[in-house]
Amino acid sequence: MFANQYGIRTFIAFTHDFLAVAVSWWLAYLCRFNFEIPALSVIFLLQTMPWIVLIQGSFFLWLGLYRGLWRYASLPDLKRIVVAVVAGSVAVTLILWLCGMLVNVPGAVILLAPLLLLLIMGGSRLMYRAWKERRLYSLENYEAKLVLILGAGSTAVNLVKALTGSREWHVVGMLDDDPRKIGTHLQGVRVHGTINELPQWVLKLNVGHVIIAIPSVSRRIHRQALEMCSEIGVKAMTVPSYTDLISGKTTVSQIREIQLDDLLGRAPVILDDDGLHGLLTEKVILVTGAGGSIGSELCRQLTAFCPERIVFVELSEFLLYTIQEEFMARFPTMKMSFVIGDIKDHARMTQLFMQYNPAVVFHAAAYKHVPLMEQENACQAILNNVLGTYVLAQVAIDFAVEKFVLISTDKAVNPVSVMGASKRLAEMVCQALQQSISKNVDSDQSRHTCFVMVRFGNVLGSTGSVIPKFREQIAKGGPITITHPEMTRYFMSIPEAAQLVLQAGLMGGTQGGGEIFVLDMGDPVKIVDLANDLIHLSGLGEGDIRIVFTGLRLGEKIHEELLAASESTLPTPHQKLRIAQACEIDDLWLSELTTWLDEVTVLSDQEVRNQLIKWVPEYTNKAME
Structure with a gap:
């Protein structure tokens, strides 16, 4: 019954401790009498031993010595053993005294027996744990991946702790550039050398994986480690970002592969949460292009601010279905509406605004692919990006929407493509509407629409970006095709872009x-470097995948810009946002533009380009050069 109640392991541990009590008292007598115990003392010891074991053992049970496993014996377990042994020894001494038998027990035995019992019980547990862990590694963890950790700070130490006893990973060393740490042991793991010595230590220790355990590390270190690992054929991984670690979203043991975001080395975005709650909480938010990369991420970010409802507007049935499946599964209690609609359709937009009465609109719907819009589809780019924005904006004004946030692009700056010019025209439409509102608004009108435009560069992994294309080309064995060896672009992650759009939407109207x-896009990134990074992230070397230069496509720039020559910027309270001081739009310009847009039915690509020269002064028609 005892074995059934406590389990075989508990029964064995309890039996061990009972025997340890007997052995400790026997050894105490042997030590006291120099291994020649008098006959009378032997008889007394044998007579009292069952009672001593019973009293001491009852304290072991009472103080919970058998709730844990010996394999995980630790300092708290040792403390419980000390308390149990001391309490039991005091009780034994007291009972012997009350029974008048204490005079038969030498004082040295009273002192030695508890000490010997502590050594036996504590030592056996620690020895068992050491043996079990060594055996576990040698048998079960024989196939564990040998790993070298870059960094020897608190994150690296916590990672070593988290991986102790892991069946998947076995840490064989650390590397750190702090000379004071080299040669030391942290959590039993040696710091062998500096990060630059990575190749030699990988070969010497025969590791197959390297983990970068420095959450705040610069992209230079990530790229350096990635290149070295690629050259010697090992896999580079990293721990979650510092922001995710301190927010509690993830733990240091959740190792992941290095991503392009890590190589960008961009600082985390700090949002004005209180202000955004005031703008978004318990409000109806409408997002156009909600199935796209930026639109869908905006909707994900919006959920954190508990809006009354999110209205997903999307022209593509498939994209709308996809985003509906995701959000219904992730946010089942949130009020959401998934509607198909064309932003150029005034009647449909009016119906949606009448039904939901949104307070804030994020306008992300647009045709964005430069080469596609340059040939065969130039007229559609104008109709969708310009006329669609005008129709949506007018409906927003009619229903007194508080904020209308237009997602623009760096390609709208000194545009050389139809797509870029169409987005600049969309900006100008919103500027002109805002000027008209400012001049005509009634002083008694408490609510009128505030237009905000947000201009930024490429986002990693967005629909139509080079990243999916490069990955597909790498998967096929190459080559990677790039139009020009000096081509650069500004990049940021999709979540960062969405967060800054929200922040800009809050700050607009000041x-x-x-x-x-x-948006602060950081330094431009060479597309060639981006391709090489992806090659390394795929575990290949630059010699494994060829890069072929195909020449600039129509409408492409070698370098993108964030400001036109006639624009300057003003700072804002947010370090990653500045305000472009653009020229004012003439009052008659908007009416003339809308008249032209109403007359547009089908224009050739060249006719569209010719018209854009009139409407967008900064536009340069490269096709005519």
């Missing part, structure tokens, strides 16, 4: 509305 916010 100067009367119509502001164009320019």
Whole structure:
């Protein structure tokens, strides 16, 4: 019954401790009498031993010595053993005294027996744990991956702790550039050398994986480690970002592969949460292009601010279905509406605004692919990006929407493509509408629409970006095709872009509305370097995949810009946002543009380009050069 109640392991542990009590008292007598115990003492010891074991053992049970496993014996377990042994020894001494038998027990035995019992019980547990872990590694973890950790700070130490006893990973060393740490042991793992010595230590220790355990590390270190690992044929991995670690979203043991976001080395975005709650909480938010890369991420970010409802507007049935499946599964209690609609359809947009009465609109719907819009589809780019924006904006004004946030692009700056020019025209439409509102607004009108434009560059992994294309080309064995060896682009992650759009939407209106916010895109990235990074991330070397230069396509720039020559910027309270000071739009310009848009039915690509020269002064028609 005892074995059934406590389990075989508990029964064995309890039996061991009972025997340890007997052995400790026997050894105490042997030590006291120099291994020649008098006959009378032997008789007394044998007579009292069952009672001593019973009293001491009852304290073991009472103080919970058998709730844990010996394999995980630790300092708290040792403390419980000390308390149990001391309490039991005091009780034994007290009972012997009350029974008048204490005079028969030498004082040295009273002192030695508890000490010997502590050594036996504590030592056996620690020895068992050491043996079990060594055996576990040698048998079960024989196939564990040998790993070298870059970094020897607190994150690296926590990672070593988390991986102790892991069946998947076995840490064989650390590397750190701090000379004071080299040669030391942290959590039993040696710091062998500096990060630059990575190749030699990988070969010497025969590791197959390297983990970068420095969450705040610069992209230079990530790229350096990635290149070295690629050259010697080992896999580079990293721990979650510092922001995710301190937010509690993830733990240091959740190792992952290095991603392009890590190589960008961009600092985390700090949002004005209180302000955004005031703008978005318990409000109806409408997002156009909600199935696209930016639109869908905006909707994900919006859920954190508990809006009354999110209205997903999307022209593509498949994209709308996909985003509906995701959000219904992830946010089952949130009020959401998934509607198909064309932003150029005034009647449909009016119906949606009448039904849901949104307070904030994020306008992400647009045709964005430069080469596609340059040939065969130039007229559709104008109709969708310009006329669609105008129709949506007018409906927003009619229903007194608080904020209308237009997602623009760096390609709208000194545009050389139809797509870029169409987005600049969309910006100008919103500017002109804001100017008209400012001049005609009734002083008694408590609510009128504030237009905000947000201009930024490429986002990693967005629909139509080079990243999916490069990955597909790498999967096929190459070559990677790039139009020009000196081509650069600004990049940021999709979540970062969405967060800054929200922040810009909050800050818009401080100067009367119509502001164009320019996101801090950091330094431009060479597309060749991006391709090489993807090659390394795939575990290949630059010699494994060829890069072929095909020449610039129509409408492409070698370098993108975030400001036109006639624009300057003003700082904002947010370090990653600035306001572009764009030229004012003439009052008659908008009416003339809308008249032209109403007359547009089908124009050839060249006719569209010719017209754009008139409407967008900064536009350069490269096709005519």
